[in-house]
Amino acid sequence: MKKIWYNYEDIHRAIKQLAEKIQASEHSFDAMIAIGGGGFIPARILRSFLNIPVYTVTLSYYDVNDQPTDLPQKIQWTDGFDKKLKEKKLLIIDEVDDSRATLEFCVRELQHEGFNQLGVAVLHEKRKTKKGVLPADMPFYSAIQVDDWWINYPWDALDIDEHYQNVVSQSLPEN
Template identity: 65%
Template sequence: MKKIWYTYDDIHHVIQQLAAKIEASGQQFDAMVAIGGGGFIPARILRSFLNIPIYTVTLAYYDANDKPTDSPQKIQWIEGIAANLQGKNILVVDEVDDSRVTLEYCLNELAQAGISQLGVAVLHEKLKAKKGTLPANLPYFSGITVEDWWINYPWDALDLAAHNSEAANGNHHSEINKKALRR
């Protein structure tokens, strides 16, 4: 599978553009629910632009060998807090819309907790068939649309200098960033 690398600067710039898309939509959100681990950092950066609080959940769809499991599992959930979110517009944030299974699971669980006004924001949306589905008319925002490549995020790097070197050595698709910013 083809691999691409993004730097923290890339991520910050794309999230700034993502925030502009959300604001331009006219859709108002009262809070975010970040899906961990990948959605934590994008949600935190997005908070700088949208100025709304972040709640977190952690779901695991992939095992230790990066293989998908039968269904997502709750690792951390917002039991009790969900009652405080009822009647509010909540933006669910994740780093990538890949199979869409985790997003679908999270949205369904939030809906079962009584939160019905939801939207989704992802840093990357992969161009591929999705296993999961999203509700019709759900506000959906993505920063960059990419092919079905393996995305290497800087927060997953053990050696940030090596990670940034990969991005600088042509394993970074800046043309995709330019296309995303023209949208």
């Protein structure tokens, strides 16, 4: 599988564009729910532009070998903010819409618990057939569409210098 590397600066710029898309839409949101671990950093940057609070849930769809599991697993859920946010408009944030299985699971579980005003925003949306499905009327925003490549984020790097060398040495097609 082809790999792609992003630096923090490009991610920050993309999230600014994502914020502008959200602000220009007909939808407004009261808070964000970041899906951990990939949604944490995009949500924190997006918070600077949208000026709404960030809450977190943690789901795991991949095993220790980066292979998808049958279903996402809840690691941390809505305890602590469930009553406070039930009637609020919530924007679910993740770093990548790959198979859409995690997003579908998160939306379905939140709706099952009475969170009914939801939207989704992702940093990267992969151009591919999705396993998961979101409600057709649900607001959905993505900053960047990419082919089905393995995305290397700087926050996942064990050696940030090597990561940035890969960023500089790659040649990217236009989006």
